[in-house]
Amino acid sequence: MKPDLVRSAARSPRALRGLLPFLRPYRGRIALALLFLLGAAATTLALPVALKSLIDGGLVGGNTGERVLALRGHFLALFGVGVAMGVLSAARFYMVSWLGERITADLRNAVYAHVVRQSPEFFETTQTGEVLSRLTTDTTLVQTVVGSSFSLGLRNTVMGIGALGMLVATNPRVMLPVLGILALVVLPTLVIGRRVRRLSRASQDRVADSSAIAAEVLNAIPVVQSYAQQQREAARFDGATERAFETARRRTQVRSVLVAFIIIATFGALLWGLYQGTQAVLRGDITPGHLGQTVVYVIVLAGSVAVLSEVYGELLRAAGATERLMELLHARSPVAEPVRPRALPAVRGGSSVRFEGVGFHYPSRPTQPALQDFSLDVRPGETVALVGPSGAGKSTVLQLLLRFYDVQAGRILVDGVPVTELSLDALRGRIGLVPQDSTIFSASALDNIRYGRPDARETEVQAAAHAAFAHDFISALPEGYATHLGERGVRLSGGQRQRISIARALLKNPPILLLDEATSALDAESERMVQAALESAMQGRTTLVIAHRLATVLRADRIVVMDHGRVVDVGTHGELVARGGLYARLAAMQFDLENARVGAVAG
Structure with a gap:
């Protein structure tokens, strides 16, 4: 093309x-x-x-x-x-x-x-x-x-x-x-x-x-x-x-x-x-x-x-x-820096995030809305999980918050300031992202984790690796933290790459944490370890979690159910299951699959 x-x-x-x-x-x-x-x-x-x-x-x-x-x-x-x-x-x-x-x-x-x-x-x-x-x-x-x-x-x-x-x-x-x-x-x-x-x-x-x-x-x-x-x-x-x-x-x-x-x-x-x-x-x-x-x-x-x-x-x-x-x-990016950017207020702990009637479609798909009249108010320090079928618009929410794109309707605010009035560096400096596809650079393990904060001391890098349960496998590498990980991290397993990515976000220590299927590449034992690390990291920090595996969102303060770019239900796990809507069907299907898998293994 x-x-x-x-x-x-x-x-x-x-x-x-x-x-x-x-x-x-x-x-x-x-x-x-x-x-x-x-x-x-x-x-x-x-x-x-x-x-x-x-x-x-x-x-x-x-x-x-x-x-x-x-x-x-x-x-x-x-x-x-x-x-x-x-x-x-x-x-x-x-x-x-x-x-x-x-x-x-x-x-x-x-x-x-x-x-x-x-x-x-x-x-x-x-x-x-x-x-x-x-x-x-x-x-x-x-x-x-x-x-x-x-x-x-x-x-x-x-x-x-x-x-x-x-x-x-x-x-x-x-x-x-x-x-x-x-x-x-x-x-x-x-x-x-x-x-x-x-x-x-x-x-x-x-x-x-x-x-x-x-x-x-x-x-x-x-x-x-x-x-x-x-x-x-x-x-x-x-x-x-x-x-x-x-x-x-x-x-x-x-x-x-x-x-x-x-x-x-x-x-x-x-x-x-x-x-x-x-x-x-x-x-x-x-x-x-x-x-x-x-x-x-x-x-x-x-x-x-x-x-x-x-x-x-x-x-x-x-x-x-x-x-x-x-x-x-x-070539000019449609996401432009404001002429006179506003300053973000100082915060301790998490930041507030607010979506007000947001409407958005991707430029390559102008007739297919990704979000329609989407509204969500996330309080400082709150953990909100976004669930729904593929294509519901969950990842779009995170991309708009990072201002990778600008909305066509409505607005997004961080700590009461519209994101379009903030410099991109200031906005993204408050956000830590753990994406579904971990990106590993052709550099050492130390430099890959330090990418979240280039001026961090080595002791801080190791502390972040400990928190992400990455320290043990990094220490076992031929040169430890100085080991070159190869292009796109070819020397690591998928779970190891994901834990490096989590350590990078933890080292940045931002007020807002975005987890986009952050544990999708981990086995059951690694997922339990990393989930514990993430739950610790989420304390006092505003967190938006996307997960298809519902077990990872059970402890969220609120679960937002999305479908076709809209919010269709909000509540805790127990409330949503009791109401018997889309979330209940998704949960039933997933837990049935989990039980079938366990039975097949046992048999």
Whole structure:
């Protein structure tokens, strides 16, 4: 699925203007690089003048002794020009390479920092692989241009203009018609270049498609292998890479035509001018040294045009890459920070949470309400359990409280302040979340638990692990708390990952605790241990619990029964069973299943 990002209208190298904010902090270095670049170009343009002096002053006319002395001076002058060219070119190369690396790093950091601030709505329509492709492939293209191609293009532009200016100044009658011919080359170049730009953008999009497929499949390897779909997924990836190759082939084909046309047309026009120069020497209008100077300037100009044709293609590719990166940077999260955020009042223990007539549907499902006229008042320190069938809206309640999305109707308040008037950091700083699918980062056990409070001492981390009954298995790991847990915690069982997640929330010690199926991955014994730890952690803290296993919510102060996004009943376990509604049916089914399972084991 293609991302629903805003497509820019820019389809030319003008899209590179999006890099200007990243260039401004390094204006001094850019000026120095330009100075070195102009110096290197000037020394190159000085070579033909030195060659003319060598031919006319050291090889033609005068006696042998005078010519020998003159030749020494001319060759020393040429060597001096060469030394200056080498030093200035090396300085230019270092400066522009530094700028390319630095600006690319800044751009990559800015895009990543912007993307991680986007709400979940952004990732409903944008694949992770697409974002990764832009952070890697597109930024690499930008680096190539800023750190190499742009400098090379500017240098050859200066040399080409300088060479052309010298040719016109020294041979006006011959070169002015050539200049007119060269102007005619521009129009077909623009037409072909427009086609190259479109194909460059399409090529980068196809590469992103294959990256998205790879990211999706590699994150689901156990499922792919369990269904023996390796060959199918390899074929799907092969199809995506073939489409990327075919688009790149068409881009390269059109770009090759562009390069060939520019070089042939330019070289033909210059050869005609050079032919006219040789006729001028035969007529005695100019000296042999003058002709030699003209030949070198023609070579410089032709070489500059050839390089510029290559650089122009690179600029077109980089313009497409910059365009895609700017789309990410310009994407705005619908969950916006308030202009003047309000401060939350200080609390001891739990916070109050209030939902007032909340209505909400997910952006990807605009006709299907997730919550309808949902109201709930949770007192400080109270434990409220949300139960109901799948799709009832239980997890949506937690996501709206965390302000991953904004409601379409009603409002949500924390300690009497609407969540839309709070900064996201302040709001989420008061909330600890233990999700159903535990996220384990590719880091040590210590760092994974400390993610809840990065400045926590190691003793505090261990205390949280003890409370979540995670200390024993962590201590048994090869390096204890320093053990690297692998990508997505592949070295841990599901129950161990869940207990790491619980320890992370306990270390944060927030006034509000959200438990979304927090014990779903635990065996019976581990569940009892963790349930005891959670009950201890819930004391004096406002807690919202989601659980399909009703045994985990029996001790809640209130149980809120939900169905189709609405509250259909509220009460304690005993009250709800006595009323015989939806909760009673859910409880009866679950306890019947539990009894059947126990009987099967006993049998």
